[in-house]
Amino acid sequence: MATCPSCSHTGLKHTLISETLPVHMCPNCEGLLVSLVAYRRWRETSHPSQEPDQPPTNVSVDDSKDAIACGKCRALMTKYRISADSPNRIDYCASCEDIWLDEGEWNLVEALAGSDHLNTILTQPWQRKIVNESLEKMKRERLKTLLGSDYEKVVELNDWLAGHNSRDVILTYLRRKSH
Numbered sequence: 001m002a003t004c005p006s007c008s009h010t011g012l013k014h015t016l017i018s019e020t021l022p023v024h025m026c027p028n029c030e031g032l033l034v035s036l037v038a039y040r041r042w043r044e045t046s047h048p049s050q051e052p053d054q055p056p057t058n059v060s061v062d063d064s065k066d067a068i069a070c071g072k073c074r075a076l077m078t079k080y081r082i083s084a085d086s087p088n089r090i091d092y093c094a095s096c097e098d099i100w101l102d103e104g105e106w107n108l109v110e111a112l113a114g115s116d117h118l119n120t121i122l123t124q125p126w127q128r129k130i131v132n133e134s135l136e137k138m139k140r141e142r143l144k145t146l147l148g149s150d151y152e153k154v155v156e157l158n159d160w161l162a163g164h165n166s167r168d169v170i171l172t173y174l175r176r177k178s179h
């Protein structure tokens with residue numbers, strides 16, 4: 001019997017989520033242990049086009065911050081970010097092919113990763129994309145701090161310039177030293 005990797009409760013309960021996906025739920029912290037094998041099978045047989053029950057935008061769900069050990073083999077699980085917009089990370093044990101989701105993270109995964117889901121999150125390109133998006137976000141935040149209320153104006157100007165035929169001429173004009 002697997003123990004909960006998050007709260008160490010023993011006796012995870014077998015249950016179904018999203019109607020037909022078999023998982024183990026911790027009755028104590030309500031986290032979910034999802035077998036990637038079962039998940040893949042479920043994806044193939046369920047309807048991937050179906051919308052998630054409640055699309056949670058900007059929902060903050062508590063995430064276990066520390067590294068946690070797999071409830072079956074006790075190896076440390078690897079953390080994978082769900083998206084650039086969410087600080088939440090899922091934990092994955094590669095040898096057991098088990099994924100740990102803290103309470104509420106299942107909905108985040110389904111909503112944020114779109115129709116393709118847990119498998120996508122565990123790939124390098126997806127993780128790289130998240131890093132890039134996070135960097136862009138940081139740059140934007142820094143610009144916002146620097147520019148204050150002028151930020152929106154600068155973004156607007158930038159968008160306008162981006163599609164302008166005489167972009168280079170305008171930029172040269174703006175950069176000139178003497179007026």
Ligand SMILES: [Zn+2]
Nearest residue numbers: 004007026029
């Ligand atoms: Zn638990």
Ligand SMILES: [Zn+2]
Nearest residue numbers: 070073093096
């Ligand atoms: Zn394991």
